[in-house]
Amino acid sequence: MSTIRIRSAASYWLAAPAAAWMLGVVVVPIVLLAWVSLWGGRSFSPASPLTFDNYTRFFANKTYLQLALTTIGHTATLMAITGVLGYCIAYFLTMKVKSPAWRLILFLAFIVPFWTSTLIRGIAWVPFLGVNGVINQALLFTGATRSPIEAFLYSRTGITMAQVSLYTMLAAGPVIYMLNAVAPQLREAAMTLKAPPFTVFWRIVFPLTLPGVVIGQVLVFLNVMADFATVATVGGNKHAMLPNLVLLFYEGSQHRAASVVAVLLMLCMLIGVIAAMKVVDIRRLGADR
Amino acid sequence: MSMFGWKFRLNLTGWVLGTLTVVFLAYQWLPILTLGLLSFAGPTGGTTFPMNGTSFHWYEELWKASVMNDFKPPLVRSSLLALACSLTTIVLSVMAAQAMRGRFRGNSWFFYLMLLGIMAPGILVGFGFAIMMRLLGIELAWNTTTFLVQVSWTLPFGFLTMLAVFNRFDAKVEEAALTLGASRLTAFRRITLPLIMPGVIGAGLFGFSLSYDEYPRSMFTTGADATLPLAVMAQLDRQLTPEIYAIGTTTTVFSLVAVLLCTSALWAMRRSTSFRST
Numbered sequence: 001m002s003t004i005r006i007r008s009a010a011s012y013w014l015a016a017p018a019a020a021w022m023l024g025v026v027v028v029p030i031v032l033l034a035w036v037s038l039w040g041g042r043s044f045s046p047a048s049p050l051t052f053d054n055y056t057r058f059f060a061n062k063t064y065l066q067l068a069l070t071t072i073g074h075t076a077t078l079m080a081i082t083g084v085l086g087y088c089i090a091y092f093l094t095m096k097v098k099s100p101a102w103r104l105i106l107f108l109a110f111i112v113p114f115w116t117s118t119l120i121r122g123i124a125w126v127p128f129l130g131v132n133g134v135i136n137q138a139l140l141f142t143g144a145t146r147s148p149i150e151a152f153l154y155s156r157t158g159i160t161m162a163q164v165s166l167y168t169m170l171a172a173g174p175v176i177y178m179l180n181a182v183a184p185q186l187r188e189a190a191m192t193l194k195a196p197p198f199t200v201f202w203r204i205v206f207p208l209t210l211p212g213v214v215i216g217q218v219l220v221f222l223n224v225m226a227d228f229a230t231v232a233t234v235g236g237n238k239h240a241m242l243p244n245l246v247l248l249f250y251e252g253s254q255h256r257a258a259s260v261v262a263v264l265l266m267l268c269m270l271i272g273v274i275a276a277m278k279v280v281d282i283r284r285l286g287a288d289r
Numbered sequence: 290m291s292m293f294g295w296k297f298r299l300n301l302t303g304w305v306l307g308t309l310t311v312v313f314l315a316y317q318w319l320p321i322l323t324l325g326l327l328s329f330a331g332p333t334g335g336t337t338f339p340m341n342g343t344s345f346h347w348y349e350e351l352w353k354a355s356v357m358n359d360f361k362p363p364l365v366r367s368s369l370l371a372l373a374c375s376l377t378t379i380v381l382s383v384m385a386a387q388a389m390r391g392r393f394r395g396n397s398w399f400f401y402l403m404l405l406g407i408m409a410p411g412i413l414v415g416f417g418f419a420i421m422m423r424l425l426g427i428e429l430a431w432n433t434t435t436f437l438v439q440v441s442w443t444l445p446f447g448f449l450t451m452l453a454v455f456n457r458f459d460a461k462v463e464e465a466a467l468t469l470g471a472s473r474l475t476a477f478r479r480i481t482l483p484l485i486m487p488g489v490i491g492a493g494l495f496g497f498s499l500s501y502d503e504y505p506r507s508m509f510t511t512g513a514d515a516t517l518p519l520a521v522m523a524q525l526d527r528q529l530t531p532e533i534y535a536i537g538t539t540t541t542v543f544s545l546v547a548v549l550l551c552t553s554a555l556w557a558m559r560r561s562t563s564f565r566s567t
Contacts, residue, residue, distance in 0.1 A: 002460040003467075003477040004391040011391025015399055018385040018444060022402050025441035026409055029417025036420060046424065089313060092306035109314050113321060116544040117502040119518050120537040123525065124320035127327055127337040127534075134323060137338060165317045197299055226410030229504055233525065243412045250416060250509070259420070262413050273408065 030266065037259035044255060054260045064245070068264065071241040074156065075224045079171075081164055082220050086171030087213065094179040107176075114169045122230040125162040129153035129234065154236040162234045167223055171216035178212030179205070211280040218276045225269055242268075321541065328534035335531075347535040360520055360536050366431050367517035371501035373436055374443045378496030379489055381440075382447030386455050387477075406445040411505030414438060419509035429512040438506045443499045447492030454488030487555045494551040498544060 004011055040051035058064055089110065097103040113121060128134045129152035136148040152158045182205055190200045228243035240248070242265050249258035331342030351360060385403070389396055418438050422429060429435075462484065466476040482489075504518040511519060517540065524533055 002390060002463045003473045003481055004387055006392055007394065008391055011388045011393040014384040014388035014391070015393060015396075018381045018448065019399055019402060021381065021437075021444065022406055022441055025418060025437055026406050026414055027402070029414060029421050030409065032421050032424075033413065033417045085309070085313060088306050089310045092303070092310045096303040096306055106310065106314070109318070110310075112545065112548065113317055115498055115548045116321070116541045117518065117537075119502065119504050119521065120324070120541055121321065123521070123533060123537055124324040126529065127323060128320050130337060132337050134319075134338065162320075165320065168313065168317075197302075222408060222410065226412055226505070228412060229522075233522075243410070246412055246416060247508075255420060258416065262416055265410070266413055269408070269410065 033259045033262050033266075036256060037263045039256055054256050058257070058260050058264070064261075067240060067245060068242055071225065072268070074160070074241065075221055077160060078163055078167065078224045079217050079220050081160070082168045082171040083213065083217055085164070086168050086216060087175055089168070090172040090175035090179055090212075094176055110172070111169060118166055119229055119233070121166055122162055122233045125158070125165070125234050126153065129158045129161070153234065154238050156235070156239060159231055159235045159239065162230050163224060163227065166227075166230065167220050170219040170223060171213075174212035174215040174219070175209055176212075178209040182208050214276050214280045218273060221272050221276075222269055225265065225272075324534050325538045325541070327531055328538040330531045330534075347531040348539075350532050351535050351539075360517065360524075363515050363517045363520035366514060367501055370431060370436060370439065370516060371497045373432075374439050374500035375493045375496035377436075377440050378443045378447040379493045381444055382451045382492050383485075383489060385444075385448050386451030389452060390455055403445045403448050406441050407449075411442065411503070412508075414441065415506040415509035418506075422510070429510055431507070431511045431514050431516055434510040434512075435507050435516065438510045439500045439503055442503060442506055443496040446495040446499060450492045450495060451485070451488055454485050454491075458485065490551055490554055494547070498547060501540075501544070 004014075037054055038050045038052065039048035040053055041048040093103060093107055093110070097106060126133075130136070132148070133152060135152060136145075139145045140148065152161070186204055186208075187200055190204050191197075195203070225241075226243050228241065228247055231239055231241050231244055242261055246258050246261045246265070249255070249261065327337070328347055329343045329345070330347065331344050332346040333341045335341075385399075389400070393399075415438060418434065419429065422434055427434070458481075462480055463476050466480045467473065471479070502518060503516075504522065507516050507519055508522075515523065517536075521533065521536060524536075
């Protein structure tokens with residue numbers, strides 16, 4: 001007995017407002033985008049004939065295709081960097097830090113920036129990366145370089161540097177959660193049976209934390225694929241990824257072209273998420289604990 | 290290989306990972322701290338070092354700004370919007386999580402529907418919603434359309450928080466109240482709600498900070514009157530001055546204080562509840 005009866009009418013009514021909200025604001029608009037991307041003709045109205053012309057036009061343009069490939073390549077780079085870095089940090093925080101106070105302090109130092117604006121954190125990289133930026137000033141001061149390096153601001157290197165600082169937390173968070181759930185007895189048992197430390201990690205700890213790694217990778221993938229704001233602030237107008245193209249078309253009132261890019265972006269993300277779900281069953285997470 | 294060799298290598302791993310972690314923390318914090326430092330640059334200071342003295346010049350500029358770059362109205366709008374999103378998130382996510390306890394038919398679909406709100410990129414949701422409003426002929430405004438879209442972003446986070454809270458919740462206390470003759474509504478209000486209060490505050494915090502910082506969803510769905518992130522981006526497009534650093538520092542401090550207050554509230558509540566149970 002609890003305050004809600006199993007399969008009662010009340011449970012439907014309680015879920016209805018949230019369901020209606022999500023359907024109306026998320027599902028319907030996305031379906032609408034898919035529909036709009038097929039509109040032909042000259043006027044922007046539901047009466048337009050349906051055609052694949054908008055897609056043909058997109059795929060006929062080499063620049064756009066190049067842009068799509070760049071976006072995917074860039075996202076893969078970030079997944080690799082944040083994945084390795086995030087796992088190392090997660091492992092250190094949960095397994096290597098013995099003092100609870102230090103663990104809390106380091107943990108907070110790691111996650112607190114996540115609660116502030118991503119936009120502002122992106123902007124904060126601008127004074128760092130410029131020709132007269134902090135990094136170049138430091139390099140010149142230490143004598144590591146004689147002339148300032150121009151490759152930071154308005155470049156993919158700069159975008160990557162900023163995004164690594166923004167999204168490593170997403171890769172590490174789920175791993176920290178999974179590492180905390182690994183029973184210490186398992187490691188002790190393996191150690192007692194004389195398994196070397198690396199074998200204990202590779203055969204016992206890592207497989208148990210794999211779902212966390214995959215979820216972290218999905219989060220980084222989704223966020224980097226859709227992050228146009230950091231690309232715009234740190235990359236300037238010189239660099240664009242797929243989501244920036246959506247914005248560009250939208251500002252030029254080319255709603256159908258923008259919809260095409262939006263649909264393609266959504267498809268990429270869907271494929272990514274489905275591929276990840278093949279490895280990890282999200283519904284079973286936490287179920288066996 | 291001797292035990293000594295293992296111990297040595299384990300220590301070495303610890304040192305390497307520790308150094309990496311500390312370097313990353315510096316990497317993550319330095320830009321934020323630099324932003325804060327540069328916001329106190331002198332009146333002739335540029336957007337990077339040297340600061341040309343220290344002053345409150347850029348905060349003063351911020352305060353007595355002209356209509357073009359006045360951040361006060363956007364700040365008020367963003368705060369009100371965040372408050373509204375926070376309250377809506379609290380009410381709807383408690384309802385939705387309570388509904389999940391009723392294991393109604395189609396509850397796994399409902400779960401995925403909520404998850405979609407987190408997965409779907411903001412730029413697509415915002416763009417799609419703007420197109421929908423255009424076709425329906427509905428005017429865009431920060432307190433109507435932006436509110437609708439932002440709740441679809443904050444609600445799933447509140448929902449997941451409440452699900453986690455109810456997973457650890459012991460229904461026996463409710464059972465006791467019901468056996469003693471309390472109605473389901475009274476039992477929920479007097480027993481369940483006080484016990485899940487820390488989670489409710491957490492859901493509210495998610496709602497507030499996610500809405501307050503939201504940019505992509507607002508970008509397409511806000512009319513002429515901008516929210517704070519939109520105003521910041523518009524100013525960045527016009528000119529990069531230490532004024533942006535000043536507004537950035539202000540909102541970052543604002544976010545940090547909000548997190549600090551809520552964390553201490555949660556901590557205090559957990560302490561008081563654990564006191565009662567012993």
